[in-house]
Amino acid sequence: MATQILKPDICVIGAGAAGRAIAARAAAAGATVALVGSAGAQDAHIGHPSVAVRAFCAAAAHSHAIRRAPHFGVTGREAEIDFRHVMRHVRNAAAATAPDMSDERLGALGVRIVSAHARFKDRRTVEAGAFEIRARHFVVATGAQPEMPPIAGLDEVGCLTVETIFALTRRPARLLITGGGHATLELAQAFTRLGSQVTVVGTPVSLALQDPEAASILLRELRAEGLDMRESATATRIERKGRSGVRLYLWSETGGEEIVDGTQLLVLPDTRPTTEELDLKKAGIGFDKNGIKVSDRMRTTNRKVYAIGDVTGGQQSIHAAARQAEIVLDAILGKGTAQANELLLPRVIATEPALASVGLTETVARRQHKSIRVLRSAYADNDRSQAEGSTVGFVKIICDEPGRILGVTMVGSEANELIGVWTLALARGLTADDMSSYLPAYPSFGEIGKRAASAYFADKARRSIVGRLTSMLRGSG
DSSP states (O other): OOOEEEOOSEEEEOOSHHHHHHHHHHHHTTOOEEEEOOTTSOOTTSOOHHHHHHHHHHHHHHHHHHHHGGGGTOOOOOOOOOHHHHHHHHHHHHHHHSOOOOHHHHHHTTEEEEOSOEEEEETTEEEETTEEEOOSEEEEOOOEEEEOOOOBTHHHHOOBOTTTGGGOSSOOSEEEEEEOSHHHHHHHHHHHHTTOEEEEESOOHHHHTSOHHHHHHHHHHHHHTTOEEETTOEEEEEEEETTTEEEEEEEETTTEEEEEEESEEEEEOEEEEOOGGGOGGGGTOOEETTEEOOOTTSBOSSTTEEEOGGGGTSOOSHHHHHHHHHHHHHHHHTOOOOOOOGGGSOEEEOSSSEEEEEEOOHHHHHHHOSOEEEEEEEGGGOHHHHHHTOOOOEEEEEEETTOBEEEEEEEETTHHHHHHHHHHHHHTTOBHHHHHTOOOOSSOTHHHHHHHHHHHHHHHHHHHHHHHHHHHHHHHO
């Protein structure tokens, strides 16, 4: 078969969620687009696992609310959990929120679908099956692949993953979880609330990147609900126990070898960028084990080629990839000069209490700045928190001496929602003065952040008074 030449404005390499989304947006903006990806690489009608996790956590939250009801003077029967119904809700929610990014819809938008593996022939050309594509611009969105942890026996025993766990029809009696990011603790809490005994092995990366003070509060609350946290341990070996159980061997520097038994093991593995088959060197594209190297406008070392999403090795989240796609399209279409900044992406663990942050943590800010101000407000001092019995947590604002916001950390009810306004504040370079004039509704959790921002002036006034008194005492002496 003769090679067919395609010359679109944009060639998107990777038929996953990020690739399909940017292809659709580019076509809607009037660009000619070719989308290259192997057939079967993704079922475009399947929702992202994050939606399934959220739906599962919502079901668990309702169970927990019934358990907490006596605190408010409301009594009734203990929650009865129909696990099959819970999982049906999860699957329905995921299906309902999955964007229709099928080949048929993309084709209707004008996207040329090439179902084949792509590899660069040179700096300006991609080969894909019977096609040779010479686009004005290329966007690599091949994502990342799971990299299972080195646990001896895992291949023989097997495990659950975030893609398979929602196919369960029976609740795990004793669930073991290891690895992963924010979903690790979210799923661990949800399964605990739905009646499973849960042990988490190791510290999730998402928690290690958060403010230590906030993280300790979250861990304390999770343990209070019955979650068994082994954050200093590492899973080394697994074997079958009995007809349907598993035995996991752990190792820690402090406790040596430990053994935990369970009915199932859920592994939420680390990932590695998918770059192996692209022949990036032929295109002059710089990369390493952490992914494709990009500029703050997501451009690679080949000026015709951009990269977005997990293949760049940055924060692995839907909102990160979406923001990167916006930046790339603006750059290609000449509509803006926005730049990617990972500090402006919120980091969220949507447990209860939730933990969310944006910008610098206090620890990092103290390393990078000679002088900072830490402004705080506690949930316990908030009227809505008292009304709802959700008094655990705080908001912490990190700013420089003039009051410019460097970062915000919050742990408490709805922190995952409240962080949004502070993400905007950081992106716009706002100060504590600006945010002290922010007017949230009353009573609301939003007042906690406003109260923290207002503390900047109270602290400034206090220090001014102390300074004047010190000067007066020195003068009188």
